Amino acid sequence: MERIEVLKTYKLYIGGTFPRTESGRYYQLMNSKKEIIANVSLGSRKDFRNAVVAARGAFGGWSARAAFNRGQILYRIAEMLEGRKEQFVNELVQQGIKKTAAEDEVKKSIDRLVYYSGWCDKFITLFGGVNPVASSHFNFSVPEAMGVVAIVAPENSGLLGIISVIAPCIAGGNTCIILASEKLPLCAVTFAEVLATSDVPGGVVNILTGTSKELHSHFSNHMDVNAVVFCRDDKAERKAVAENGALNVKRIYFWDKDWNKDESENPYLIMDLQEIKTTWHPIENIGVGGAKY
Amino acid sequence: MSKIKENNPEYFTDWKYAPSPESKDHIRLQNRYELFINGKFVKPNSKKYFDTINPATEEKIAEIAEANEKDVDLAVTAAKNAYDKVWKKMPGKERAKYIYRIARMIQEKARELAVIETMDGGKAIRESRDIDVPLAANHFFYYAGWADKLEYAFPNRKPQSLGVAGQIIPWNFPLLMAAWKIAPALATGNTVVLKPAETTSLTALKLAEIIQESGLPEGVVNIVTGFGNTGAAIVNHANVNKVAFTGSTDVGKIIQKAIAGTNKKLTLELGGKAANIVFEDAPLDQAVEGIINGIFFNQGHVCCAGSRLLVQEGVAEILIRKLKDRMETLIVGDPLDKNTDIGAINSKEQLSKINEYIKIGTNEGAEIFQPSCSLPKKGFFCKPTLFLNTSQSHRVVQEEIFGPVLAVQTFRTVEEAIEKANNIPFGLSAGIWTDKGSKIFNMTSKMRAGVVWANTYNKFDPTSPFGGYKESGFGREGGLHGLAAYLNF
Known part of the structure; x- marks a missing residue:
């Protein structure tokens, strides 16, 4: 007798756990032959709000991790992904991507994580520094994580897209809530399983599935979100996101990139989600010639 | 002040600063x-x-x-x-x-x-x-x-x-x-x-x-x-x-x-509503100067003004006494006088906004302190003002006043100071006063603010980035x- 396959339930990823959407709603994902390949959760405003609570809770710990430690954890994500390459290739193929393109996308995704892993303990040196003020003070500026970032992931890149936006965000010490691609959501949910086994603390990355149409306004008007990264091209949604951002002076970014290209990975994406903090302290000025930095 | 004066007459004189106005003769202005x-x-x-x-x-x-x-x-x-x-x-x-x-x-x-x-x-x-x-x-x-x-x-x-x-x-x-x-x-x-x-x-x-x-x-x-x-x-x-x-x-x-x-x-x-945080191990006299400079610099019309004072309980009493004494010595008046510490409020509208907040603070139950200085009869002036015994939810703690008004709170632990300092919608600046270097770095990294002054306040320089x-x-x-x-x- 032929073995019956165990089908996967695609759930959300919030606070390190895999809940179903509280709304109980779903949408059906079809392949090119119009066969149903999954019932995908239609994440709701309440799911998003729960995810913000999880992300805010995780922020203090994650941003205070040693940069070196964050680098190791990002590298660990790459390791876990490498071990599950086939699964991601199959999922991409299931969603209509050609096999060679799918293989290429998975490889690039792994390499991108390694790339940002390396940045974790380097961008601060590159973009921070000591400022030679004229008065007798030691003065230095360093990039510091912005806080909780709400991300609407690229629509046309199911795995590479989501990794390309999550990686610079968490490499810099932020936590995030990310809405997966609506038509290519499967890899996002499976990627959550990778995160859950990669020493990434629960709540650092929270993944929702659903529609930007329903969720973009909630992503942008939540008062405990510090920044929004919006990677879709719907003009009306973009304008609404930018307008809502003004409610609590959110930092709003529209990242339109071809995520396949090498130049779409760079430390300026990390820096978009950093604040610059400047600290002053007096220098004692006793002795011949005083002292200066 | 008068009590201290009576008890320590040797430290006080009745010398007043003679007027020392800056000349206006050389300026060129059109009508x-x-x-x-x-x-x-x-x-x-x-x-x-x-x-x-x-x-x-x-x-x-x-x-x-x-x-x-x-x-x-x-x-x-x-x-x-x-x-x-x-x-x-x-x-x-x-x-x-x-x-x-x-x-x-x-x-x-x-x-x-x-x-x-x-x-x-x-x-x-x-x-x-x-x-x-x-x-x-x-x-x-x-x-x-x-x-x-x-x-x-x-x-x-x-x-x-x-x-x-x-x-x-x-x-x-x-x-x-x-x-x-x-x-x-x-x-x-x-x-x-x-x-x-x-x-x-x-x-x-x-x-x-x-x-x-x-x-x-x-x-x-x-x-x-x-x-x-x-x-x-x-x-x-x-x-x-x-x-x-x-x-x-x-x-x-x-x-x-x-x-x-x-x-x-x-x-x-x-805007901003910066906390100036004074720990028990701070150099208190320097801290007093920093608090004064933090809130009364430019009549408090400063977005990064240290308009909240968080003082650790053990030194609260002595620090507030020193602060009040120092406030008694501030010279409020003619902005063109070179001895003046606190000049005029920028406009009538701003003065009425500040006065409104002074009313709000009093009505919220905070204890008000103002020095005994007199104000010029003409022009827009406001006495330097302290609100003591304020709590985190008071409007004079949460809202930007943009005037010479300081809201004072106390705290016991480092965690409490961090929580209170950050628990506002703003995040422009903060001040830390302690003699302990490791505590300074802990505090600066925990402040959700763009500029942190440690054992100093309100310093600016073209080489130094500023923002919130x-x-x-x-x-x-x-x-x-x-x-x-x-x-x-």
């Missing part, structure tokens, strides 16, 4: 100021003028042209032409030399600018002379040097200028804010339309005269005076590529919303980071 558009002073299409007064005497100083939409359009068009035809193409090395010239000319005219700044805005001459004007000149000097070195500022990038920068500045540091806006914009190859605040247009217009004298190509900097409508016309103009605003959080939010859906780049430097977290705005002014606001890369 009427026009708009500075395309290198010339031109009459406004609105045909309207408004008065600018000396807030210390309530006397009219001059009348100022009010720019309407048509005027703003002329200014933006001039800026766009100057950008396309001249400024964009000019090598950085040459741009730099114009900016250096402006810096030097501000230095040459420093005394005149300081006196006018004090007359028009009400700030103590000691501050406009020693802080505002020199820092403004230094800012131009600093950014001039960046003009031909931009490719070194952003690794692996070739930065591009944006075009026309629309800049709107507040009344608390009129010339200095103009410098903070114009200098980096010019260094990065952009042209400028700047609107000063309606109560303090004069030094921006004197700067326009300097710019004219410097030979800067026509239209590279345009200065249009007026009220909120003038500012809105700049923000909404289709040919403005970048908006830089310093002012209240309320107006900042309106601007952020207004430019949604456009490609305009935005930086906002908005959260609702205090985004983007930085000053330093290498200040260039990013005016470039695409």
Whole structure:
């Protein structure tokens, strides 16, 4: 007798756990032959709000991790992904991507994580520094994580897209809530399983599935979100996101990139989600010639 | 004070400071100021003028042209032409030399600018002379040097200028804010339309005269005076590529919303409600000076003012006693007097807003303290004010007053201090007072604020980036980071 396959339930990823959407709603994902390949959760405003609570809770710990430690954890994500390459290739193929393109996308995704892993303990040196003020003070500026970032992931890149936006965000010490691609959501949910086994603390990355149409306004008007990264091209949604951002002076970014290209990975994406903090302290000025930095 | 005086007569004298007014003889002011558009002073299409007064005497100083939409359009068009035809193409090395010239000319005219700044805005001459004007000149000097070195500022990038920068500045540091806006914009190859605040247009217009004298190509900097409508016309103009605003959080939010859906780049430097945190191991006398400077500098009209004091319980009593004693010695009065510590409140509107908050604080149940000083009969003045026994939910703790009013809270543990300091919508600055280095670094990393002063307060420098977290705005002014606001890369 032929073995019956165990089908996967695609759930959300919030606070390190895999809940179903509280709304109980779903949408059906079809392949090119119009066969149903999954019932995908239609994440709701309440799911998003729960995810913000999880992300805010995780922020203090994650941003205070040693940069070196964050680098190791990002590298660990790459390791876990490498071990599950086939699964991601199959999922991409299931969603209509050609096999060679799918293989290429998975490889690039792994390499991108390694790339940002390396940045974790380097961008601060590159973009921070000591400022030679004229008065007798030691003065230095360093990039510091912005806080909780709400991300609407690229629509046309199911795995590479989501990794390309999550990686610079968490490499810099932020936590995030990310809405997966609506038509290519499967890899996002499976990627959550990778995160859950990669020493990434629960709540650092929270993944929702659903529609930007329903969720973009909630992503942008939540008062405990510090920044929004919006990677879709719907003009009306973009304008609404930018307008809502003004409610609590959110930092709003529209990242339109071809995520396949090498130049779409760079430390300026990390820096978009950093604040610059400047600290002053007096220098004692006793002795011949005083002292200066 | 009087008790301390009675108990320690040997430390006190009845010597008073003799009046020491700065001379106004050498300053040159016109009765009427026009708009500075395309290198010339031109009459406004609105045909309207408004008065600018000396807030210390309530006397009219001059009348100022009010720019309407048509005027703003002329200014933006001039800026766009100057950008396309001249400024964009000019090598950085040459741009730099114009900016250096402006810096030097501000230095040459420093005394005149300081006196006018004090007359028009009400700030103590000691501050406009020693802080505002020199820092403004230094800012131009600093950014001039960046003009031909931009490719070194952003690794692996070739930065591009944006075009026309629309800049709107507040009344608390009129010339200095103009410098903070114009200098980096010019260094990065952009042209400028700047609107000063309606109560303090004069030094921006004197700067326009300097710019004219410097030979800067026509239209590279345009200065249009007026009220909120003038500012809105700049923000909404289709040919403005970048908006830089310093002012209240309320107006900042309106601007952020207004430019949604456009490609305009935005930086906002908005309100603040900084905590000055004093630990038990702090050098208390230095801390008192820092608290005084933190809240009473520029009459408290400072977005990064240390308007909340968090003091650890063990030293609260002695620190507050020292603070009250020090407040008794503050000289409030004629801003032109070189001995004056606290000058005039910038406008009647601002004074009534501050007085409203003093009422609110009293009604909320906080204990008020004001020194026994007398205030001048004419002009807009406010006594330095403490609110003791405030709690986190009090409006005088949560809201920006923008005046010489300090809300005092106490705390027991480091965690409590961090929680209270961060538990507001703002995040511009913070102050830490402790003799323990490791505690300073713990605290600076935990403050959700853009500038942290440890064992000092209210220090500024052109090399040092300034700007906020959260609702205090985004983007930085000053330093290498200040260039990013005016470039695409």
